[in-house]
Amino acid sequence: MTKQYSHKKSLTTFNVATAIVVVALHGVTAAALVNMDSPKPEQQLDEAAPVEIQLISPVIEPKPEPESVAKVVTETKVALPPKPQPKPKPVSEPKPNKPPVVEPKPQPEPKPTPKPKPAPKPQPKPVAKPVPKPEVTTVAVDNSDSEIKQQAAREQAVREQAAREQAAREQAAREQAAREQAAREQAAREQAAREQAAREQAAREQAAASNTPVSVSASEASWRRAPNISLSKRTRNKVLPGDAYSVLLKMTVDKQGNIQNVAVVSSSGNALVDKDALRAVKRAKFNPFKRNGMAVVGIVELPIHVNVN
Incomplete structure (x- = not known):
């Protein structure tokens, strides 16, 4: 306390x-x-x-x-x-x-502003040594000559391009002309084929519609069933073994190849042999004769050979 x-x-x-x-x-x-x-009059202050x-x-x-x-x-x-x-x-x-x-009142003197402490200097980083650049040798070039050459090269390229385009157009024209010529030739061939087919068709139709006999050669004749000539007993009594005979016959053959009419054109020299040959041929049959692919009635002369065994 x-x-x-x-x-x-x-x-x-x-x-x-x-x-x-x-x-x-x-x-x-x-x-x-x-x-x-007291202050002087001339130094009076406006305001206290x-x-x-x-x-x-x-x-x-x-x-x-x-x-x-x-x-x-x-x-x-x-x-x-x-x-x-x-x-x-x-x-x-x-x-x-x-x-x-x-x-x-006297103005107070301003206090000196304290200087800021200098910042610590940063430690310098190690600087890498620059790599020396390779020396480049500069060569003075006359640009005027190079520009003239470049211009000439461009003009030459333009001319070559124009020539190639012209050649391509001419080639296309030739190919077009060749195609048109081939088309015309193809059309002509097709027209000729059509006309030929029309003529053949007309001939076939005419031959089919007509039964007029058409002369054919012996080479066109082919047997479907060949004649089987067998001599009769009477004829054998008149011939000798080993004899050979040949008779020329004229035959009319229909559109189916059947022999409708037979006539002796040239005899074999033995009437009995000729008769046996005619009888055997009438039983034979030809393949139909054709003209333009159509069967026609044909007349053919064909020799028939007879051998006596």
Whole structure:
């Protein structure tokens, strides 16, 4: 309890001393203003600058933490006597005949701005040595000659292209003419074939419609059933073994190959042999004779050979 009381007393004493100091400062400021020379008329200020008075607030010490009862009991402190208070200075009264003149407050010098600390320099990175570039030898070229050559080459290419296109057109024209000629020839052949077929058809139709006999050669005759000549008993009595006879017969053959009429054109020299040959031929049969693919009635002269066994 003794410690708390002494602390409050010293705080009150400090506040009183602070108030006295502030009042003294105000008195000194007023005296200084009174003693100052009045300004000249020509240097009158348009406006009086305000006077700034800075009040110093007392420093309040932080309250000490309460100590435990045991510590208060064991520790006994002696309170110090209060400090003598300074006597206030007499304040001189301002003269009534001199009005206070307010001088312009000197502008405080700007505090130098602290220079920023230089940033630490970064450590330089190792620089790779540049690879030396290969030297390129520059050769001066006459562009005018090269341009003339290029222009000539382009013109030559254009002429060659035009020649190729012209040759292609001529080749296409020749091929077209050849195709047209081949088409005309093909059409002519087809026309001739049609005309030939028409003629053959007309001949066949005419031959089919007509039964007029057509003379044919012996080479065109082919037997479907050949004659089987057998000599009669009477004829055998008149011939000798080993004799050979040949008789020429004229035969009329119908469209089916049947022999309709037989006549002796040239005798074999033996009338009995000729008679046996005629009888055997009438029982034989030819393949039909044809003209233009149509069967016709044919007349053929054919020799018949007779061998006596």
